[in-house]
Each structure stands twice: as structure tokens, then as C-alpha cells.
Amino acid sequence: MSETILTARGLVKDYRMGSTPLRVLHGVDLDVERGEFLCILGPSGSGKSTLLHLVGLLDRPTEGQVFFEGEDASARSKRWRDKQRRDAIGFVFQFYYLMPDLTVLENTLLPAMISTSLARWPFDRAARRAQALAILKELGLGERALHLPSELSGGERQRAAIARALVHKPRLLLADEPTGNLDSATGGEIMKLLERLNRDQGLTIVMVTHDERIAERAHRVVRLRDGRLLRNG
Amino acid sequence: MNLDWLSSGWMILALAGAAAALVGVAAAFLLTPVYKHLVCLRYLFSGWKAVVPVVSALPAALGVFLLILVFAIMDGFANDTQEMTHGTLADIILDAHLEGMPYYEEFARQIETIPEVEAATPTIQTYAIARIEPTRAVFKPIVQPCLLIGIRPADKVKMGRFRKYLQRQDPTKGEFPAESLLKVPDEVKTLRKEAGLQDRPGIIGGIGVVGTATHAEQTRTVTRGAGLRVLLWNLAVLAGIATLFLWQTSRRRPGRKGWRLATRAALVMAAALTVGPFLLPDRLAQVTRREVVDFPLIGCWDDLVLSTIPVRESGGLDVGPGGVPNVSVRKFTLVDTFKSGFWEADSSHMYVDFAVAQEMAGMGAQAAEDDRPALPARASQIHVKIRPGADGPAVKEKVIKAWQAFAAAHAAERLPFVKIQTWQEQQQMILTVVQIERNITALMLGLMFLGFAILTALISYVMAYLKMRDVGVLKALGARDAGVGSLFLGYGFIIGLIGTAAGLVYSLLMLKYLDDIEQWVNDVFHVNVFPREMYYFDHIPQHLAPEFAVAVCLSVLGLATLASLAGGLLAALKQPVEALRYE
Numbered sequence: 001m002s003e004t005i006l007t008a009r010g011l012v013k014d015y016r017m018g019s020t021p022l023r024v025l026h027g028v029d030l031d032v033e034r035g036e037f038l039c040i041l042g043p044s045g046s047g048k049s050t051l052l053h054l055v056g057l058l059d060r061p062t063e064g065q066v067f068f069e070g071e072d073a074s075a076r077s078k079r080w081r082d083k084q085r086r087d088a089i090g091f092v093f094q095f096y097y098l099m100p101d102l103t104v105l106e107n108t109l110l111p112a113m114i115s116t117s118l119a120r121w122p123f124d125r126a127a128r129r130a131q132a133l134a135i136l137k138e139l140g141l142g143e144r145a146l147h148l149p150s151e152l153s154g155g156e157r158q159r160a161a162i163a164r165a166l167v168h169k170p171r172l173l174l175a176d177e178p179t180g181n182l183d184s185a186t187g188g189e190i191m192k193l194l195e196r197l198n199r200d201q202g203l204t205i206v207m208v209t210h211d212e213r214i215a216e217r218a219h220r221v222v223r224l225r226d227g228r229l230l231r232n233g
Numbered sequence: 234m235n236l237d238w239l240s241s242g243w244m245i246l247a248l249a250g251a252a253a254a255l256v257g258v259a260a261a262f263l264l265t266p267v268y269k270h271l272v273c274l275r276y277l278f279s280g281w282k283a284v285v286p287v288v289s290a291l292p293a294a295l296g297v298f299l300l301i302l303v304f305a306i307m308d309g310f311a312n313d314t315q316e317m318t319h320g321t322l323a324d325i326i327l328d329a330h331l332e333g334m335p336y337y338e339e340f341a342r343q344i345e346t347i348p349e350v351e352a353a354t355p356t357i358q359t360y361a362i363a364r365i366e367p368t369r370a371v372f373k374p375i376v377q378p379c380l381l382i383g384i385r386p387a388d389k390v391k392m393g394r395f396r397k398y399l400q401r402q403d404p405t406k407g408e409f410p411a412e413s414l415l416k417v418p419d420e421v422k423t424l425r426k427e428a429g430l431q432d433r434p435g436i437i438g439g440i441g442v443v444g445t446a447t448h449a450e451q452t453r454t455v456t457r458g459a460g461l462r463v464l465l466w467n468l469a470v471l472a473g474i475a476t477l478f479l480w481q482t483s484r485r486r487p488g489r490k491g492w493r494l495a496t497r498a499a500l501v502m503a504a505a506l507t508v509g510p511f512l513l514p515d516r517l518a519q520v521t522r523r524e525v526v527d528f529p530l531i532g533c534w535d536d537l538v539l540s541t542i543p544v545r546e547s548g549g550l551d552v553g554p555g556g557v558p559n560v561s562v563r564k565f566t567l568v569d570t571f572k573s574g575f576w577e578a579d580s581s582h583m584y585v586d587f588a589v590a591q592e593m594a595g596m597g598a599q600a601a602e603d604d605r606p607a608l609p610a611r612a613s614q615i616h617v618k619i620r621p622g623a624d625g626p627a628v629k630e631k632v633i634k635a636w637q638a639f640a641a642a643h644a645a646e647r648l649p650f651v652k653i654q655t656w657q658e659q660q661q662m663i664l665t666v667v668q669i670e671r672n673i674t675a676l677m678l679g680l681m682f683l684g685f686a687i688l689t690a691l692i693s694y695v696m697a698y699l700k701m702r703d704v705g706v707l708k709a710l711g712a713r714d715a716g717v718g719s720l721f722l723g724y725g726f727i728i729g730l731i732g733t734a735a736g737l738v739y740s741l742l743m744l745k746y747l748d749d750i751e752q753w754v755n756d757v758f759h760v761n762v763f764p765r766e767m768y769y770f771d772h773i774p775q776h777l778a779p780e781f782a783v784a785v786c787l788s789v790l791g792l793a794t795l796a797s798l799a800g801g802l803l804a805a806l807k808q809p810v811e812a813l814r815y816e
Contacts, residue, residue, distance in 0.1 A: 058709055059810045079713070086711025097706045097813065101275040113268035114712045121267040164710075 005069055005172055005204050006032040006055055012063035013050050013227075024050045025227045027064065032206055034171075037198045039218035040208040047227040048208040049176050055206065056089055056174045057081040069171070086115050090165030094177035096157040098149040104160045105145040108132040111168040128167075135163045139193065155186035162193065166203075173197070175207040179214055191217050266716060268707070273723045276696070278481040286728050287474055289692045292685040293732025293789050294739065300678050300785050301740035301777065306747075307674060308781075309774030311667040317575035318660045320394030321582070323616035325629050326659055327636070328652045331359055332548045333596045333611030335648070340639050341615050347631050349623035352391045355612035357383030357590035361541040363442055363583060367530035375530065379442050380581045381541055383590020386414040392616050398573040399437065401533055415586050417566050421534050425566075433536060434589050436565035440572040441580030443537065444529035451524040454517050459749030460757070462510040466742060469506035470735065475499045520752060523764075531567055538564050539583065543595020546608050551595050561593040587612075625655045682789070686796040693725050693800030704804045705812030718805025725797020729790045737786055747773050 008030040015022045024047040032038050032055075042048045053059040055066055057073050066073040068084055085091075098107045112128040113121070136145050139159040149157055158178060165173055175194065179187030191214060197203045207218065215221045223230040277286045327334075334340075341353040361381035366374045390396045390411045402409040415435040417425075422432055440446075476499040483492035531537060540562045543551040551559045565585060572579055591597050596611040619628045633653050640648045657664060697704065707717050743750065751762045751773060763773050 053810050056709075058813075059808065082708075082711050082713050084711075085709065091709050093813070097702060097709075099272070099275075099703050099706060102271070106271065106275075110268055110707070111710050113271060114266050114707070114710055114716075116267050117264045118267045118270055119263035 003034045004031050004067075005034040006030070006206070007067040008051075008055055008064065009067070010064035011051065011054055011061045011066070013047070013054060013059075014062045023227060025054070025061070028224075028227070028229050030055070030222065030229065032172075032204060034204055035198070035202045037195070037205045037217075037219045038207070039215040039221045040206065040224055041210070041212065041215040041221050042208070042224035043210055046224045048210075048224050051224065052174050052176050052206065052208050056091060057084055058091075086111065087168065088171045090168070090170035090173045092158070092161050092165050092173065092175040092178045094180040096149070096161040096181075098157060098160055098164070100149055103146050103148055104136065104141060104152065104163075105129070105132060107149065107160060108136060108145075108163045108167050110164060115168070132163070132167050135167055136160070139163050153186075154182050155189060158182060158186075158190055159193070162190070166197070171204060173203055173205045175205060177209055178207065179211070180209070187214065265719070266712070268712065269716060269720050269723060272703070272707075273720055273727065274481070276700070276724060277727055278477050285692070285696075286724075286731060289689065289728045290732035290735065292681075292688055293729055293793060294736040296678065296682050296685050297733050297736025297785055297789055298740045298743070299681070301737065301782055302743055303674055303678065304671070304781060305740070305744055305775045305777040306773060307667075307671055308776040308778065311664075311671070312776045313774040314575070314663065314667065315660075316394075317573045317578075318663060319656050320398065321573050321575055321578040322656045322659065323392040324619045324625055325617035325632055325653065325655055327615040327617070327632065328654070329611070329613055329649050330652075331544045331594075331613060332546060332649055333357075333544075333594070333613045334615075334651055335546070335609040335611050335646070336639075336643065337610075337612035337615055340636070343635060343639065344615065344617055344632055347628065347635065349620050349628045349631070351618045351620045352388060353615055353617045354385055354388035354392065355587065356389075356614040356616050357381070357587060357594050357596060358613045359541055359544070359590070359594040361539045361583065361593075363438075364538040364540070365443060365530055366535075366537070368532065368535050372530070377442065378581070379439070379539070379583045381539060381590055381593065382582055382584050383587040383594070384415075384584050385587045387411040389584075389616075390414070392618050394573070398571050399569045400440070400572055401569045415568060415584065417534070417568055421566075425534070430536070431564075433564050433566040434586055435568035436537065436539070437569045437571050437584040438537070438567055439579045439582040440527050440529070440570045441576065442583060443531050443567060443570060444527055446525050447528045448523050449526045450521050451526060452519055452521045455520050455752050456749050457516040457518045457753075458513055459746040460753040462513065462746065463742070463750065465506050465510045469503050472499055472503035472506055476503050520756075522755070527570075527572065529570065533567055533569065535567050536564050537567060538562060539585075539593070541593050543593070545595060546611060561595070563589070563593055625657070629653060629655050682792060685789075686792050689725055689728060689793050689796035690799040692728070693721050693797040694803055695800075696724060697721050697800035697803040701804075701807065701812050704807055705809050705814075708809035708812060714805045718801040721800035721804055722794055722797045724800070726790065726794045728797075729793025732793070733786045733789045736789075737782065741777075744775055744777060747775060 008028055011025050011028040011030075012023065013025040015024055028047075028051060030051075040048045040051060050059070054061050055068075057066065057068065060074065064074075069088070071080075073081055073084075098104075099110070102110070109128060109132050112124070112132070116124055116128075133142065133145060136142055139162060141156060141159055141163065144152060144156060144160075149160065152160065158181075162178075173194075178194070179190050182190065194205055194207070195217060198205050205218075207214075209215055337355040341355055344350055344353040359381050361379055362376060363379045364374055364376050384395075396402070396404055396409075396411070396414070399409075399414070402414055415437065417432070417435050425432070476496060479492060479496040479499050483489070483496045540560050542558045543561055545551055553559045571582060571584065585593075588597075591610060591612070594613070596613070598610040599608040601607040617628075617632065619625060636651055636653060704717055707720075708714070754760055754762055
């Protein structure tokens with residue numbers, strides 16, 4: 001029996017461009033089942049990244065509700081939303097967004113470091129480090145753990161970003177154009193990796209892309225155009 | 234080092250508060266998420282960017298350095314001047330002006346019954362003219378005004394540092410009984426008798442009255458090597474920064490042994506450069522420089538003449554037949570010279586025995602005459618010494634009350650108006666000038682701190698602006714707004730800490746080797762930083778109050794942290810989505 005991990009109801013998002021209000025999303029409804037690999041497909045400027053930010057609890061909708069694991073996020077505090085992002089949600093961005101001053105290993109350990117105090121860290125450090133190194137090894141970055149992001153290729157950087165998104169064992173992975181900045185071969189590798197994570201670990205993945213061929217690899221594709229969902233299912 | 238300040242009640246309370254705050258800060262520090270420490274460290278010491286906090290810390294270092302150094306020297310001057318001023322006076326002075334006060338003995342004993350009072354002694358003080366016939370140079374006799382002070386030497390030495398200022402009877406050079414300080418020694422009397430000279434009462438003359446000051450080349454032994462020490466310590470700082478940089482780099486490249494070796498080498502070098510200068514032996518050298526030197530016109534056992542006009546109990550001059558004031562003239566034998574370093578005293582004070590001065594000033598007891606009753610003896614002042622730790626102004630109030638009661642008891646005799654002041658009140662002019670100079674300097678240096686605060690705020694803001702993408706990433710990963718904001722507060726705090734530590738260490742080293750460094754600057758650059766021909770001090774005076782140094786350091790730390798709010802608020806208030814879109 002399937003279980004809904006994420007639900008969006010009537011999501012509206014307005015931005016203000018100077019004095020002109022700009023509506024990016026026009027009442028979007030979306031359901032994501034646990035273990036599903038969902039792709040939101042749409043051209044540039046259709047509002048797919050905005051939708052991803054709203055369902056990832058990074059931003060608040062102007063109108064509408066987001067339910068994460070049955071909890072109404074709009075009714076909960078910012079602290080609660082921070083905690084969900086810390087514990088249950090993983091993000092992968094198009095431009096990787098690795099911190100340039102930290103090594104790959106340190107970048108991967110960031111979620112653990114955000115949720116652990118300095119006093120507790122000496123006790124947790126070895127286990128967390130071993131866990132991060134295991135993920136990096138699994139993603140083929142075992143030898144690159146102590147390198148800076150600037151010393152990695154694009155594909156390696158995206159794999160490092162995925163490692164960072166997975167290290168705290170999230171229940172939902174949100175990927176914003178994860179192959180958008182990569183060549184097709186490297187992009188293919190990243191897609192294979194995401195498919196494997198979904199298949200082997202049952203990880204729920206919501207990915208946005210503008211690329212039809214990439215979208216085809218998901219279980220389900222929804223199309224977004226001018227801030228409106230065209231098809232759900 | 235005087236650590237009395239540590240035992241005061243307020244200081245104990247302040248230290249307890251500081252300890253509690255420290256425990257609180259340590260607990261808060263340990264409970265903060267570990268990412269803040271890592272990211273902050275990487276921002277500070279990551280590659281070439283390590284230069285940024287070092288450069289940013291420079292204004293703080295300069296501020297702490299200048300504030301501590303300038304105030305230590307100013308306070309040194311102020312303290313030395315106050316000490317000299319105080320040393321020539323007493324703690325509390327009762328001044329009955331030139332007309333004097335009767336029953337001074339009775340009242341002095343009454344003052345001594347106040348528990349906080351150690352001793353009280355009457356003094357005569359009147360204006361006189363000194364005629365000095367130089368014996369050490371071919372000049373005409375010199376006539377100049379002076380202050381004739383009648384003292385009881387055994388009591389006077391209890392009042393201040395009188396004995397310390399005597400040049401012949403210097404207590405470090407031998408045993409000189411207090412009661413004999415104004416006496417001509419018997420062997421001198423014998424010699425004078427053989428030379429046909431009469432016995433005269435002794436006098437102690439201010440060095441500026443019986444002589445003059447002149448500029449002359451003086452050769453002194455000084456310690457050399459301060460320049461080398463300072464140079465080595467500067468290199469130690471650079472080696473320390475290099476160590477931090479190499480350490481951070483080697484941590485991220487554990488596979489490369491070269492970085493680790495370089496880190497260790499830099500650490501050893503920094504340690505050697507820090508400790509080494511302390512082990513360097515002091516090199517002594519002879520230097521010749523122009524200084525103020527005393528040039529006595531007469532020496533001990535030479536005679537001089539003092540003239541004064543007696544003042545009657547009524548306040549009028551003692552006038553003889555024809556309306557001409559009677560002048561009291563007396564010859565004295567110089568038994569010692571007096572040099573306190575306080576020019577006002579050194580250029581006017583002439584100390585003679587109390588009874589002699591009393592007679593010259595016309596203040597002795599007078600028998601009854603036809604139309605006037607007998608008059609008691611008078612003294613122009615009573616000097617009071619209070620016990621160590623007693624509160625001067627509070628004791629003064631007790632003395633005032635005692636005098637009011639004493640004057641009421643003698644209401645029929647109409648006692649004179651007596652001005653009762655602490656020594657600080659009497660020397661208020663000098664002390665106020667020092668205080669004003671201190672305040673102006675504090676204001677100027679305070680403006681520099683304002684500049685430092687603005688600079689730190691700008692650096693913190695620019696840092697947060699440049700790292701906005703990181704801010705977005707951290708927030709996307711679940712870091713809280715306040716946590717991300719405090720990252721930049723920590724950055725400012727560490728900049729402040731580096732600057733404060735550097736400024737404090739440099740200022741303490743500078744104060745330790747102040748005279749040597751001054752000599753070094755003089756030798757190398759031929760710049761006379763502290764012209765000794767202008768001052769009485771043969772060294773640059775300095776006095777650093779530990780509580781002042783602590784206050785300066787805490788202020789800079791607080792200011793740096795507060796100024797970093799600019800970057801902290803920018804980071805904390807930025808929405809994660811906006812931060813991630815930052816270009």
C-alpha cells in the first residue's frame with residue numbers, strides 16, 4: 001500500500017519585481033508517494049525550481065499548503081522546517097553548491113556537523129567520518145575525499161553534492177537540474193546513480209529538469225508550464 | 234607588581250562575574266553546532282585568505298597597542314609627578330596663611346586622636362629673599378625669592394618623602410638621624426671655627442634656589458639589544474601566522490608529507506623566535522646624551538642669607554618707627570640640598586628649624602605689653618599624615634569638624650580662617666591638567682576605535698556578502714538563521730582576539746624595553762624621542778594599571794564582536810532561496 005510522503009495543495013507563489021507583482025506558481029497540486037522517483041518537467045522560467053524550493057521547505061508559499069509526512073508545514077514553525085531539512089530532506093543543486101573552502105569530506109560531513117554540538121562531536125566524529133567516507137567510496141570519490149571542490153571535475157562535484165545530500169539518510173531527495181551543468185555522458189552517470197539509490201534504497205526522489213530524455217528515466221513525470229501543472233500522474 | 238587592587242571588594246565581585254561569564258561563554262561555545270567552528274576556521278585560515286583576518290586585526294592591534302602604551306606613559310608621568318608633589322607635602326594640609334594660627338600644638342595633638350591619623354606637625358611657611366654668594370663660580374651674589382619653611386625634621390620625615398629627596402643625607406648612603414637633618418655636624422663646626430667663621434643654624438636648600446639647572450653631556454650605561462629583540466619577535470609573529478596557514482593546509486592534505494614537515498619547521502621557528510630573545514644576554518654600552526644636570530652655586534657648609542618681613546597676628550606687617558617694615562635677616566649654613574623632581578618645590582623651598590622660622594616670621598609667643606595682652610605662638614600650617622588605606626577626603630571631613638569644634642571652644646579669641654585641604658585639592662591645578670590631557674588622548678584614541686569598528690563592520694559585511702552562497706547552502710542543509718549569523722560574529726570576535734592579543738603583547742614588550750628602544754631609535758635614526766634635557770626624569774616614566782589593560786582588551790573584543798553584527802545580520806536575515814540565487 002503506497003503512502004504519500006509529500007503533498008502540495010493550491011500552491012501559489014508571488015514575487016515582486018520592483019513594484020510589479022509576478023505570479024510564478026498558480027495553484028499547484030502535487031502528491032509524491034514514498035519510494036517514488038518523480039520528475040517535474042518544464043522549460044526554463046516555468047517555476048519548477050520555485051516549486052522544488054516550496055516542497056523542500058526552503059521557502060513559504062504565498063498561498064496554499066505543503067504537507068510533509070502528513071504534517072502541515074505552513075502551520076509549523078521555522079525551527080521545525082529547519083529540522084526537517086536537517087534530518088529528512090536532501091538537496092542536490094544544478095551548480096552543486098559545495099562550499100569552496102571545505103574539502104569534499106568536510107562538505108559531505110556538513111549535515112552531520114550542523115546537527116551535532118562541539119561537545120558531542122569528539123564522540124561522534126569517527127562514526128560520522130567512516131559513514132561519509134563509505135558514501136564517497138560508493139560514489140567513486142574515495143580517493144578525492146581530501147581534495148577541495150576546485151580540484152574536482154563537474155561530475156565529481158555533483159557526486160560529492162549527492163554524497164552530502166545522502167549522508168544523513170534523508171527520506172526525500174530533491175534534485176534541481178542535477179545534470180543541467182554536465183555533459184551527456186556524465187549526466188547519464190548521475191542519472192544512473194539516482195536510479196540506483198531509488199531502486200536499492202527505496203529513496204523518494206523529486207527531480208526537476210527541462211530535458212525530456214532525462215525525465216523519461218523517472219517513474220512519473222509531471223509537466224509544469226507558466227506556473228501551472230499540466231498533468232499529474 | 235602591586236596587586237592590592239586584586240583584594241578590593243569590587244574587584245572580587247568583578248572577577249567572580251567575569252568567571253561566571255567565562256563559564257557561560259564556554260558552555261555556550263561547547264553547545265554550538267560544530268560546523269560553525271569548522272567554517273569559521275576555514276574562512277580565517279584558508280590559503281591566501283589567511284591574510285584577510287591578519288590585516289583586519291591590524292587596526293585592533295594598533296588601537297590596543299597605542300592605548301596601553303600612551304596611557305601607561307601618561308599615567309607614568311602623572312603618577313611620578315603626583316608622587317613628587319605629594320612627597321613634598323602631606324596628606325592633609327591645614328593652612329592659616331601668613332598670619333598663622335595659635336594653639337597649633339594643642340590642635341595638632343587633638344588631630345592625632347582621630348584614629349585614621351598617624352601624625353600631625355606644625356609648620357611655618359612664609360616668603361623670603363635668599364642672597365647667595367656663589368663659591369663655585371665667579372658670579373656676583375644672587376638674590377632671589379623663596380619659600381621659607383620651618384619644620385621639625387623628626388616629624389617632617391613622617392609626612393612624605395622628604396628624606397628621600399635629600400642629596401647629601403640620602404638614606405641609601407648612610408645613617409642620618411631624623412632629628413639631626415638640619416644640624417651642622419660637630420666636625421664641620423670645628424673646621425668653621427678654625428677658619429674664623431661663626432656658627433649658624435642649618436638650612437636645607439632647594440636645588441633650584443642654591444643652584445641652577447643646565448644642559449650637559451652625560452655618559453650613562455644602557456642596555457643594548459632591544460632592536461634585535463623586537464625584530465626577532467616580529468619574525469616570530471610572522472612564523473606563527475605561517476604555522477597556522479601551513480597547519481590548515483597540511484590538515485587537508487594528509488597524504489603530502491611536505492606540508493606537515495613545513496608546519497613543524499614553522500612551529501619550531503616561531504617557538505625559537507619567541508623564546509630566543511628572552512635568552513639573549515643584555516649588552517651593556519656607554520652612551521653620551523644631553524641631559525638636565527644640576528649646577529650648585531654653593532656647596533654644603535657654605536653660608537647664605539635669608540630675609541623676611543614678619544607678619545603680625547592681626548595680619549599687618551611688623552612696622553618699625555617711620556612706617557618702615559622691620560626686616561628679619563639671618564645667616565644660615567647649607568647642610569643639604571633638596572631635589573624632589575617637582576620643580577615648583579625644588580626652585581623655592583628652603584627648610585630651616587621650626588623655632589628659627591617662627592622667630593623670623595614674627596610668630597613666636599609675645600609677652601604682654603602695656604596696651605596689649607600676651608600673644609600665643611603661631612604656626613602657618615599643620616601637616617597631617619593619615620594611616621595607609623585611610624580615605625583622605627573622609628579624614629579631611631573629620632579634621633574640619635574637629636577644627637570647627639576647636640574654633641567654637643576658642644570663640645572669644647577669634648581664631649583665623651583655616652583652609653583645610655587634601656594634597657590633591659591643593660595641587661588640583663596640576664592634577665586637572667594631567668586629567669584633561671588624559672581625556673583628550675582617550676577621545677582621540679576612541680575615535681580610532683570607532684574607525685576600527687567601522688572597518689570590522691565593513692569587513693564582516695563584505696565577508697557575508699561574498700559568502701552568501703555558503704549561507705544559502707548551510708540554510709538549505711538545515712542550519713538555523715541565528716547559527717549562520719553567529720558564524721560572522723565569531724569571525725569578528727576572532728579578528729578582535731588576534732588584534733587584541735597582538736596589541737597587548739606588543740605594548741607589554743614595548744613597555745618592558747621602552748628606554749632601550751628609545752635609545753635604539755636615537756642611535757639608528759638620530760631622533761631624540763625623549764629629550765632628557767627637557768625633563769627631570771632619567772628614564773621614560775610608565776605605569777600600567779592591570780585593570781585598565783583588561784578593560785581595553787575587553788572593549789576591543791566587544792567592539793569587534795558588535796561590529797560584526799553587520800555581516801551576521803545580513804547572513805541571518807537572508808532567505809535561503811535568495812542566498813542560493815546570489816550572484
